[in-house]
Amino acid sequence: MGIRGIPANYGGFETFAEELAPRLAARGHRVTVYGRSHYVSSRLHNTTYKGVRLLVLPTLRHKYLDTVFHTFMTACHALSQDFDVVLMCNAANSPFALIPRLGGMKVALNVDGIERLRKKWNIMGKLYYRLGEYLATKFPHAMVADARVIQEYYRRTYGKACVMIPYGATVARVASQEVLKRFGVLPQQYLLYVSRLEPENNIHLVIKAFQRVSTDKQLVIVGDAPYSEGYKKYLRELAAGDKRIIFTGYVFDQGYKEFQSHAYAYIMAMEVGGTHPSLVEAMGFGNCVIVNGTPENIEVVGDAAVVYKKNDVDDLVSKIRQVLAEPTLVQNYQQKAPERIRQLYSWESITEDYENLFLSLLSAQKGHE
Numbered sequence: 024m025g026i027r028g029i030p031a032n033y034g035g036f037e038t039f040a041e042e043l044a045p046r047l048a049a050r051g052h053r054v055t056v057y058g059r060s061h062y063v064s065s066r067l068h069n070t071t072y073k074g075v076r077l078l079v080l081p082t083l084r085h086k087y088l089d090t091v092f093h094t095f096m097t098a099c100h101a102l103s104q105d106f107d108v109v110l111m112c113n114a115a116n117s118p119f120a121l122i123p124r125l126g127g128m129k130v131a132l133n134v135d136g137i138e139r140l141r142k143k144w145n146i147m148g149k150l151y152y153r154l155g156e157y158l159a160t161k162f163p164h165a166m167v168a169d170a171r172v173i174q175e176y177y178r179r180t181y182g183k184a185c186v187m188i189p190y191g192a193t194v195a196r197v198a199s200q201e202v203l204k205r206f207g208v209l210p211q212q213y214l215l216y217v218s219r220l221e222p223e224n225n226i227h228l229v230i231k232a233f234q235r236v237s238t239d240k241q242l243v244i245v246g247d248a249p250y251s252e253g254y255k256k257y258l259r260e261l262a263a264g265d266k267r268i269i270f271t272g273y274v275f276d277q278g279y280k281e282f283q284s285h286a287y288a289y290i291m292a293m294e295v296g297g298t299h300p301s302l303v304e305a306m307g308f309g310n311c312v313i314v315n316g317t318p319e320n321i322e323v324v325g326d327a328a329v330v331y332k333k334n335d336v337d338d339l340v341s342k343i344r345q346v347l348a349e350p351t352l353v354q355n356y357q358q359k360a361p362e363r364i365r366q367l368y369s370w371e372s373i374t375e376d377y378e379n380l381f382l383s384l385l386s387a388q389k390g391h392e
Contacts (some may be wrong), residue, residue: 024057024094024097024098024101024109024110024111024112024116024119025090025097025113025115025116025224026039026056026057026113027058027059027060027062027063028040028056028057028058028059028062028063028077028079029044029056029063029072029073029077029342030067030072031076031275032062032273033163035038035190035299035300035301036113036330037131038300039112039133039190039191040056041313042072042191042370042373042374042375043370043373043377044056044073044075045073045074045075046370046371046374047374047377047378048074048075049074049075049391050232050318050374050378051231052378053083054074054075054076055075055076055077055078055104055106056077056078057078057079057080057093057097058075058077058078058079058080058081059079059081059082059089059093060079060080060081060082061082061084063077063079066069067079068274071149073283074374078097078100079096079099079288080096080100081093081095081096082096084127088254090115091115091116091118091119092118092123092124092357094111094113094119094241095119095122098111098119098120098122098123098257099122101122101123101126101128102122102123102126105127106123106128107128107301107381107385108128108129108130108131108381108384108385109123109128109129109130109131110131110132110377110381111130111131111132111133111163111301112132112133112134112135113133113135113138113155114134114135114138114152114155114156114159115138115151115152115155116132116155116210117134117155117156117158117159117162117163118134118154118158118161118162118328120125120132120158120162120163121162122164122384124162124320128234129165129381129384129385130162130163130165131163131165131166131167131299131324131380131381131384132159132162132163132165132166132167133166133167133168133169134156134166134167134168134173134177134185135169135173135297136157136170136296136297136319137156137173137175137176137295137296137298138152138295139152139153139179139298141330142181152364154181154392156177156181157181157289159177160177162184164384164387165186165384166183166184166185166186167185167186167187167188167377167380168185168186168188168297168299169187169188169189169190169298170185170187170298170319170322170323171187171322172318172319172322173185173297173319175189186260186376186380187287187371188376188377188380189303189323189367189368189373190297190298190299190300190368190373191301191368191369191370191372191373192300192303192304192307192364192368192369192370193304193307193369193370194305194307194308194309194361194364194365194369195280195307195308196276196280196283196284196308196309197280197281197284198284198310199277199281200281200285201277201278201281201284202274202277202278202281202282203281203282206243206269206271207269208241208243208269210285211285211287212239212240212241212287213240213241213242213243213269213286213287214233214240214241214242214243214276214286214287214289215243215245215281215282215283215286215288215289215290215310216242216244216245216246216289216290216291216292217244217245217246217282217283217289217301217305218246218292218293218301219246219247219248219251220244220246220247220248220251220254220255220258221248221251221254222251222254222307223294223295223369224292224293224294225292225293225294225315226244226258226335227257227258227261227290228292228334228336228339229242229290229292229339230242230244230258230261230262230268231261231336232336232339232340232343233250233252233263233265233267233268233343234265236340236341236343237348238267238345238347239267240267240287240347241267241268241271242268242269243269243271243286244258244266244268244270244271245270245271245272245273245274245279245282246271246273246382247272247273250271252328255293257364257366258270272327280308283304283305283308284308284309286310287311287347288311288312288343288346288353288354289305289310289311290311290312290313290339290343291305291311291312291313291314291315291320292315292319292334292339293315294315294317294318294333294334298319298322298323298368299319299320299323302314302320302323302324302375303323303364304366305360306323306324306327306328306360306361306363306364306367306368307361307364308358308361309353309355309357309358309360309361310331310356310357310360311328311329311346311353311355311356311360312324312327312328312338312356312360312377313328313331313343313346314328314329314330314331315333315334315343316330316331316332316333317333324363325363326359327356327360327362327363328356328360329342329345329346329352329356329384330342356359361392
């Protein structure tokens with residue numbers, strides 16, 4: 024609950040569900056994923072996908088109400104089902120964790136990052152997320168953090184323990200180049216940036232830094248955002264006149280894999296969140312990553328990426344120049360990054376961690392009985 028649905032066509036939680044749910048189903052569990060009517064193709068409504076039952080319910084297409092309204096609907100709908108455990112995503116949905124809990128289900132909540140810090144939220148949105156954080160410590164039976172920095176935040180701020188289970192990635196590259204050809208991009212001749220086009224993801228800082236670098240390589244920016252028209256207009260104006268900068272909009276599935284597989288380097292400038300999906304995925308594809316030096320990002324990359332000072336454009340310029348000038352450095356990180364993913368962020372180990380969490384919640388229930 025709490026996501027847009029699968030197949031993934033939006034962001035990290037959707038990819039998370041598409042990776043986790045079928046793996047749980049393959050282990051013999053009956054798994055249901057709830058989706059929103061305007062995100063899931065009508066031909067998939069109330070069908071089975073990769074062994075997972077899809078239940079699609081209506082919602083309100085509104086920046087502030089879409090997520091919470093749909094999660095309320097799904098939480099109420101769950102009362103008519105025979106679920107043993109509910110996994111709810113996003114601390115904003117924590118008020119609705121009480122509904123399946125009162126219905127006798129065990130509830131785990133993946134709290135995501137500290138969402139109230141995102142610049143896109145107004146004062147009411149930030150206050151609601153603060154309330155969501157607090158209720159996340161009260162209503163679900165267990166909280167899941169995908170980074171130790173977030174786990175420590177909840178311990179320090181609310182005195183509550185989170186289970187730490189990271190976001191995962193697959194170590195793989197693809198040889199095809201169809202999407203590159205469509206956008207006029209050559210393999211190894213571009214720097215890649217992937218995120219929703221929102222202010223706290225700092226695409227504007229990446230553009231400003233790249234424009235100060237003398238190179239024939241391109242900057243490919245993959246992503247979009249449904250409620251950020253003003254910011255997107257600003258980005259395009261900022262990049263105007265620099266033909267090296269390419270905006271692709273959303274690219275998923277094979278096209279996304281192609282961009283990740285053939286980049287010279289990957290830039291990750293996000294500053295809010297826990298374990299960022301695009302970061303671990305970029306490492307899994309064997310990219311040399313230039314990463315914004317937030318505690319969460321440093322936790323993920325360890326010594327397997329180039330780190331620049333948090334939100335420091337001058338240092339980002341320096342690191343881009345260094346990476347462009349030192350191909351052997353790039354090759355070194357291309358080897359180290361996927362190895363770190365294999366060790367710490369494999370989807371199979373993450374699936375096992377979630378399965379063990381769910382079984383422990385049920386065992387605790389039986390113990391009380």
